[in-house]
Amino acid sequence: MNIHEYQAKELLKGFGVRIQEGIVASTPQAALEAARQLSAETGTKWFVVKAQIHAGGRGKGGGVKLAKNLDQVQELSKQILGMQLITPQTGPEGKKVHKVLIAQDVYYPGESPTKEFYMSILLDRAKACPVIIASTEGGMDIEEVAHNTPEKIIKEWIDPSVGLQQFQARKLAFELGLEGEAFKEMVKFIFALYKAYNATDSSMFEINPVLKTSDNKILAVDAKVNLDDNALYRQKALAEMRDINEEDPLEVEASASGLNYVKLDGNVGCMVNGAGLAMATMDIIKISGGEPANFLDVGGGANAQTVEAGFRIILKDPNVKAILINIFGGIVRCDRVANGVVEAYKKIGQINIPIIVRLQGTNAEEGAKVINESGLKVVSAILLKDAAQRVKEAIGGK
Amino acid sequence: MAVLVNKHSRVIVQGFTGSEGSFHAGQMIEYGTKVVGGVTPGKGGSRHLDRPVFNTVADAVKHEGADVSIIFVPPAFAADAIMEAADAGIKVIITITEGIPIKDMMYAKEYLKAKGCRLVGPNCPGVITAEECKVGIMPGFIFKKGTIGLVSKSGTLTYEAVDQLTKAGLGQTTAIGIGGDPIIGTTTKEAVELLMNDPETEGIVMIGEIGGGMEAEAARWIKENGNKKPVVGFIAGQTAPPGRRMGHAGAIVGGADDTAAAKMKIMQENGIHVVASPALIGETMLRVLRG
Numbered sequence: 001m002n003i004h005e006y007q008a009k010e011l012l013k014g015f016g017v018r019i020q021e022g023i024v025a026s027t028p029q030a031a032l033e034a035a036r037q038l039s040a041e042t043g044t045k046w047f048v049v050k051a052q053i054h055a056g057g058r059g060k061g062g063g064v065k066l067a068k069n070l071d072q073v074q075e076l077s078k079q080i081l082g083m084q085l086i087t088p089q090t091g092p093e094g095k096k097v098h099k100v101l102i103a104q105d106v107y108y109p110g111e112s113p114t115k116e117f118y119m120s121i122l123l124d125r126a127k128a129c130p131v132i133i134a135s136t137e138g139g140m141d142i143e144e145v146a147h148n149t150p151e152k153i154i155k156e157w158i159d160p161s162v163g164l165q166q167f168q169a170r171k172l173a174f175e176l177g178l179e180g181e182a183f184k185e186m187v188k189f190i191f192a193l194y195k196a197y198n199a200t201d202s203s204m205f206e207i208n209p210v211l212k213t214s215d216n217k218i219l220a221v222d223a224k225v226n227l228d229d230n231a232l233y234r235q236k237a238l239a240e241m242r243d244i245n246e247e248d249p250l251e252v253e254a255s256a257s258g259l260n261y262v263k264l265d266g267n268v269g270c271m272v273n274g275a276g277l278a279m280a281t282m283d284i285i286k287i288s289g290g291e292p293a294n295f296l297d298v299g300g301g302a303n304a305q306t307v308e309a310g311f312r313i314i315l316k317d318p319n320v321k322a323i324l325i326n327i328f329g330g331i332v333r334c335d336r337v338a339n340g341v342v343e344a345y346k347k348i349g350q351i352n353i354p355i356i357v358r359l360q361g362t363n364a365e366e367g368a369k370v371i372n373e374s375g376l377k378v379v380s381a382i383l384l385k386d387a388a389q390r391v392k393e394a395i396g397g398k
Numbered sequence: 399m400a401v402l403v404n405k406h407s408r409v410i411v412q413g414f415t416g417s418e419g420s421f422h423a424g425q426m427i428e429y430g431t432k433v434v435g436g437v438t439p440g441k442g443g444s445r446h447l448d449r450p451v452f453n454t455v456a457d458a459v460k461h462e463g464a465d466v467s468i469i470f471v472p473p474a475f476a477a478d479a480i481m482e483a484a485d486a487g488i489k490v491i492i493t494i495t496e497g498i499p500i501k502d503m504m505y506a507k508e509y510l511k512a513k514g515c516r517l518v519g520p521n522c523p524g525v526i527t528a529e530e531c532k533v534g535i536m537p538g539f540i541f542k543k544g545t546i547g548l549v550s551k552s553g554t555l556t557y558e559a560v561d562q563l564t565k566a567g568l569g570q571t572t573a574i575g576i577g578g579d580p581i582i583g584t585t586t587k588e589a590v591e592l593l594m595n596d597p598e599t600e601g602i603v604m605i606g607e608i609g610g611g612m613e614a615e616a617a618r619w620i621k622e623n624g625n626k627k628p629v630v631g632f633i634a635g636q637t638a639p640p641g642r643r644m645g646h647a648g649a650i651v652g653g654a655d656d657t658a659a660a661k662m663k664i665m666q667e668n669g670i671h672v673v674a675s676p677a678l679i680g681e682t683m684l685r686v687l688r689g
Contacts, residue, residue: 089641123500125610125648128507128581143653160504201501203580230473230647231499260645264637275578275645276552276607279634280676283658286637287675295638297645328554328561330537331425360561362537384558384677 001227003241004052006101008223011238015196017189018219020211022103024052031077034102035070046105049076051097054246056224057087063097066105073102098245106221110214116221117176118142119190120206121197130158130197132190134172138209164194178212185218200238201231250313257309259298266291268391269314269323273302273332281326284384288391293320302327302337308344315351322394324387325357334359334367342374354379354394358387400527400572400599401547401592402490402518403466407531410458410488411436412479413470415446418494422470422535423447429532434462455486468524468533469493476520477502484513491583492533493519500647503581510583517583521646523553523575534575536560544569546683547593549586549616550605551578551646555634555676559603562680568687571599578607578646587616594626601628601687603679604670608635609648609656614664621668628686631670632679633658 003011006024013019021042023034035047051063058064063085067073077100086094107114116138124131134154137145146153154175156168166187173186189210197205204226211221232239244252254261260275264282268290272278275297282292294314298306307325314323327337341357358381359367371380379394381387403409409426413419414436424447427433435450435458442453452458455467467488471479476495483491498520510517518525524534528541540557542564550556556575563570574589576582586606593599606613613633620629636658638644640651651657662672673682 123504123580125580126612126615128504130504160508198501201499203500228500230497231501233474234499262642262644264639266637272554274552274554275649276550276555276605276634277558277676279552279607279638279644279649280555280558280632282637283634284675284677292637295642295644328557330540330554330557331535361540361557384562388675388677 001229001232001239001242002054002246003225003227003238004054004099004243005050005223006052006099007241008225009220011200011225012193012196012220012223015199016192017196018217019223020103020106020219020221022050022101024099024101025077026081026099028074028077028081031100031102032070032074035067035073038102038104042104044104047073048103048105049073049080050101050103051080051083051085052099052101053085053090053095053097054243055087055089055095057089058085061085061087061090061094063087077102095246106211106213106219108214112214112216114214115212116209117212118145118208119193119210120204120208121194122204124157127157129160132156132158132172132194134176136176138211142208158194163198164191181216182212182218185216189218201228201235202226203228250316254296254313257306259296259306259309259313261313262295263317264292264294265319266293267319267321268395269293269317269320270326271296271298271307271310271314271323272326273298273328277326277328281324284388285324285391288388290322290391290395293317302332302340304340304343307337307340308347311344311348311351315348320353322354322356322391324391325355326387327359329359329361329363329367333363334361335363335370338367338370341378342370342376345376345378351377356381356387356390356394358382358384360384400530401596402516402525402572402574403527403531403533405430405432405530407466407533408432408434408462408464409466409468409533410434410455410462410464411468411470412455412483414438414451415441416470419470420447425538426532429538431531431533434458434464455482455488459486459488464488466490466533467492469495471495473497473499477506480506480517481509484510484515489515491515491517492522492524493517493583494522494524494535496521498579500580503579507581507583518574519577519582521579522577522582523556525572525574527572528570536573536575540564541573542569545571545598545600546603547571547596547599547601548573548603548605549589549593550575551607552605552634555605558676559605559679563603563683566680566684568680568683571596578648580610580648585615586612587619590616590620590629594623599627601630601683603683604629604631606631606633606661607646607649608633608638608644608658609650609652611656613661614655617665617668617670620670625669628683629670630679630683630686631662631665631672632676633661633665634676636674
């Protein structure tokens with residue numbers, strides 16, 4: 001699960017990580033008040049107005065702006081709130097901005113120049129332990145840095161049984177070229193960050209940039225936090241940070257019905273039991289000349305209720321021109337699934353697009369018979385190859 | 399021979415009396431698996447499915463000589479169950495449970511390092527040695543004894559591949575469902591290695607998916623070891639968009655190296671017969687074996 005920048009910063013602050021202070025607002029008026037309050041609390045004269053959406057690259061899309069006075073705070077908030085923000089990560093349709101974070105200016109001049117760093121903590125899957133990744137190239141796209149200048153990427157792996165050690169934090173801070181007060185601050189920052197990561201069951205923290213201010217403080221200017229969905233049951237306060245405005249409405253509806261659904265942009269919908277087979281079915285659709293409209297795993301059950309819920313969700317997508325149902329009946333029998341499909345179809349009434357039902361496994365022949373004798377406009381298939389051919393025909397290929 | 403489990407394996411079920419555990423224990427017994435009992439803390443001393451129930455895995459090992467365990471314990475308690483099995487001396491621990499927190503698995507895997515046992519899963523369909531021993535949730539009837547080994551991250555996609563093999567006249571030795579989570583006990587490479595070293599296995603089907611680097615690691619190992627047996631490979635998720643989790647916790651494209659295209663390329667470069675369509679797994683293996 002992803003959370004917003006303002007939520008992530010609050011979370012980090014709770015663990016002693018120094019952050020760029022800010023107050024979230026959903027109207028230009030509230031933004032103005034937030035700026036006044038922030039000015040009183042931190043003494044900041046300038047403000048950064050930051051769109052709160054679950055996507056990176058907000059600055060590139062015009063979602064992060066500097067305001068040099070209170071009038072500008074209100075003006076910029078008016079511009080950003082409600083806008084359809086398009087960033088390299090949102091896709092062409094962008095995301096609607098419901099909230100802005102009014103943040104203090106931390107790039108003020110002082111005794112030494114400011115300096116931006118990159119830092120993330122995430123799971124190294126191969127080593128099955130967390131890894132801290134840091135770089136002197138703050139504020140940049142880290143994948144690009146890794147590609148062009150791999151020597152500028154510093155990694156420190158954490159032994160899960162003992163956690164982060166002092167020497168590791170020192171090593172990172174030295175390698176980032178810090179000394180004196182800033183060095184000490186960075187060591188503290190890294191420790192607090194790791195503590196937060198570990199305590200919140202996170203799967204990824206990305207702080208880009210981490211800033212050394214002109215008076216040698218180290219703080220998080222941005223914060224991206226990804227929580228482990230499997231651990232939300234024991235992270236109730238964090239689970240409440242979920243913002244369904246950020247999710248596709250069809251995906252929200254599907255998850256309420258216990259279906260695992262991801263909306264895609266294609267023209268052939270699919271409904272499958274099992275995640276691997278679902279991905280493979282999407283691939284089959286592509287090979288047959290179509291584009292998958294979704295990922296949908298109905299799980300092990302595949303009964304009339306789940307099939308009906310699946311149908312309803314897929315049919316709400318206006319781009320869908322055909323539906324491929326691909327069920328491998330192992331424990332669940334194909335004739336039962338077929339009856340479920342027929343029942344769900346009848347309940348929904350008229351479905352105006354071709355449906356291909358591919359049932360394989362236990363009682364596959366009986367399942368095909370149920371489909372073929374139903375009198376519905378449904379095509380059956382048993383072999384995966386045949387299903388691919390039927391998809392091709394349905395979308396106008398040969 | 400086959401690998402991991404066989405007709406001599408003495409299997410216990412952790413989470414024996416729960417609905418999942420009961421159902422699948424019944425199916426395993428029907429398949430002929432030597433299920434010697436189960437573990438449900440607090441129900442020790444009772445009987446279930448005509449087999450003894452124990453309070454601890456240690457008791458099951460002591461009284462029944464159990465050496466393989468299958469875990470159906472709910473996600474919040476599953477890592478604990480894995481560590482209990484390891485501590486009791488179980489040699490092969492197969493974890494079906496889906497949804498275990500990453501941190502729990504990280505600790506469990508660390509704990510297992512010193513125990514000299516093998517973990518398969520979690521979030522997997524289990525392991526089956528055809529017509530001998532099923533320790534999992536797969537439909538047993540699609541498997542026929544033969545010479546093809548399988549390694550896969552997914553359940554139903556494995557069944558699909560097995561079905562194609564069986565229909566092409568190719569039976570199986572052992573199918574290993576390694577699971578779709580970010581942290582799993584047995585990696586693709588380790589499972590492939592087991593099958594490469596199994597004298598009965600003549601060909602290997604390796605099914606992966608987007609996310610992580612395990613297929614690439616396995617592919618490089620296969621080449622370094624001289625491509626001793628033909629491997630047919632498929633990667634699910636060629637059409638998956640980056641950054642989106644496709645059902646399995648581990649199935650997410652994070653960068654340029656863990657896309658289906660990147661993995662398929664590495665597999666091809668290392669002498670694996672990669673199929674673009676999952677419908678071609680069976681016939682490709684048949685063609686490759688006939689040379």
